[in-house]
Amino acid sequence: MSAVPLGVAPRFWKQWVMGRNPVRYLDLLRDRFGDLVRARGFFDFYLVNDPELVGTVLVNKERIVDRVDPRNPIYRRIANIGRSGLATSGPQHWRQQRRRIAPLFGASAIRGFGASMIAAAVEWSERWDARSRAGTALDLKDEMNELSLEVNTRCLFDAELRDDHARLQRWFDAMKDYLQAFPYPLVSAWWFPSPLHLRTKRALRGFDRWAAELIAQRRAAPRAPDAADMITRMLNARDPETGEGMSDEEITHEMLTFLIAGFESTSSALLWTFYHLATKPDVEARVHAELDAVLGDRPLRMEDLPRLDYTRRVLDEVMRQTPSVWFMARTTLEDVELGGHRIPKGSNLLLSPPTLHNNPRVWPAPERFDPDRFLPDAVAARHASAYIPFGRGPHACIGSHFSLQEMLVVTATLGRRFRVVMAQDRFDPTDVRAGLSVYPRHGIRMRIERRAAVPARKRTAA
Numbered sequence: 001m002s003a004v005p006l007g008v009a010p011r012f013w014k015q016w017v018m019g020r021n022p023v024r025y026l027d028l029l030r031d032r033f034g035d036l037v038r039a040r041g042f043f044d045f046y047l048v049n050d051p052e053l054v055g056t057v058l059v060n061k062e063r064i065v066d067r068v069d070p071r072n073p074i075y076r077r078i079a080n081i082g083r084s085g086l087a088t089s090g091p092q093h094w095r096q097q098r099r100r101i102a103p104l105f106g107a108s109a110i111r112g113f114g115a116s117m118i119a120a121a122v123e124w125s126e127r128w129d130a131r132s133r134a135g136t137a138l139d140l141k142d143e144m145n146e147l148s149l150e151v152n153t154r155c156l157f158d159a160e161l162r163d164d165h166a167r168l169q170r171w172f173d174a175m176k177d178y179l180q181a182f183p184y185p186l187v188s189a190w191w192f193p194s195p196l197h198l199r200t201k202r203a204l205r206g207f208d209r210w211a212a213e214l215i216a217q218r219r220a221a222p223r224a225p226d227a228a229d230m231i232t233r234m235l236n237a238r239d240p241e242t243g244e245g246m247s248d249e250e251i252t253h254e255m256l257t258f259l260i261a262g263f264e265s266t267s268s269a270l271l272w273t274f275y276h277l278a279t280k281p282d283v284e285a286r287v288h289a290e291l292d293a294v295l296g297d298r299p300l301r302m303e304d305l306p307r308l309d310y311t312r313r314v315l316d317e318v319m320r321q322t323p324s325v326w327f328m329a330r331t332t333l334e335d336v337e338l339g340g341h342r343i344p345k346g347s348n349l350l351l352s353p354p355t356l357h358n359n360p361r362v363w364p365a366p367e368r369f370d371p372d373r374f375l376p377d378a379v380a381a382r383h384a385s386a387y388i389p390f391g392r393g394p395h396a397c398i399g400s401h402f403s404l405q406e407m408l409v410v411t412a413t414l415g416r417r418f419r420v421v422m423a424q425d426r427f428d429p430t431d432v433r434a435g436l437s438v439y440p441r442h443g444i445r446m447r448i449e450r451r452a453a454v455p456a457r458k459r460t461a462a
């Protein structure tokens with residue numbers, strides 16, 4: 001393994017930036033101290049920002065570098081929400097769950113969700129039709145949040161939200177407030193009856209009841225095992241080693257995990273996609289040209305997706321420059337050798353997709369938005385761990401095929417008919433709020449406009 005210098009930041013060095021904008025803080029550490037940095041202060045950690053070391057942490061050292069650390073208050077808090085779900089369960093239960101669930105999320109299994117994704121996106125474009133006629137500016141963050149919650153819930157669980165939308169949003173808001181609250185001693189203990197804890201526990205109970213109802217409906221009226229519905233698929237899932245199925249409680253915890261892990265991250269990715277299209281006319285023109293050539297003026301079909309090559313590369317570049325997830329945390333279970341240095345047992349390791357993806361030592365001219373970085377030759381020439389929007393290794397995102405398919409379907413369906421244009425003069429994309437996902441701190445005002453009809457000569461397929 002190659003040696004990487006260890007930069008040691010002075011204690012508390014600029015840690016006040018972390019509270020307001022942790023992505024900016026990690027960038028400052030990278031720029032000042034290099035690709036392996038020890039930071040100490042309110043929170044002690046090592047920032048790992050070199051592709052080879054990132055690969056070592058995420059892929060090669062799985063057994064001695066774990067994400068589960070019951071001593072860590074932030075982990076305990078996430079686990080109070082995710083419970084036995086994939087993102088928070090301990091190693092033994094996680095291994096069994098991953099074996100049972102991974103096949104449900106494979107690329108070919110996810111293609112079965114295409115028709116419901118397209119139907120949801122087409123319905124959304126009717127809504128954009130009305131919005132474009134009204135011509136008023138809207139906050140794209142709210143719009144994409146609603147779209148993503150609706151599409152994820154409908155497509156994952158075949159559940160029509162109708163009146164449930166507001167309830168679900170309220171429950172998730174409570175859970176998010178809890179996850180992001182400052183960890184004060186005592187009052188932050190889960191048993192402490194603070195208003196925030198009571199609201200979060202009510203939200204969990206509300207969600208659990210909502211999920212239990214859906215599970216009961218599926219049990220009462222079973223569907224084909226390959227239906228486009230994760231509840232049905234989970235009811236039929238078996239551990240390939242033991243043959244054991246999943247309990248209703250396990251299914252409920254996974255449903256919440258899928259929504260918490262999936263809806264904001266996808267909403268953030270879609271928001272940044274439309275932001276980049278709105279601010280890079282040459283990229284937008286190429287996307288439109290591709291959509292016009294492949295779709296003409298007919299709606300998207302699943303078999304079109306592999307032909308949307310450029311649009312797909314745009315999504316890759318969006319998730320390079322402005323990835324939704326800003327950190328992954330690991331704890332060393334033993335002393336670990338990393339880049340020629342001994343990292344003691346019990347250390348926190350932090351990996352950050354935005355800080356790695358905008359590292360000029362890894363990505364030449366990272367500020368340039370260039371989808372052709374994802375042409376096959378360029379990808380092959382790069383270290384596999386230089387690009388980690390969905391993580392890597394055994395804990396890599398289980399929903400990556402699902403969300404990439406959803407992003408492509410939504411971008412193509414809405415992009416075929418509409419443009420999104422900036423409705424504010426000044427916007428700083430680095431001024432972000434980084435909670436579970438990365439969003440513009442003050443939202444982003446945009447207007448939806450109808451595109452001109454596709455000229456007949458551009459239509460190649462009907």
Ligand code: HEM
Nearest residue numbers: 086087258261262265266269328390391395397398399403
């Ligand atoms: C653009 C959308 C998404 C992004 C950027 C994203 C990103 C990530 C990342 C970076 C991880 C790795 C965390 C780590 O190593 O600690 C992860 C894990 C996970 N993601 Fe996603 N995700 C997305 C969408 C989804 C969706 C739609 C689902 C579910 C339907 C999902 C479910 C999960 C689960 C369950 C894990 C934990 C996996 C495990 O530990 O076995 N994600 N995601």
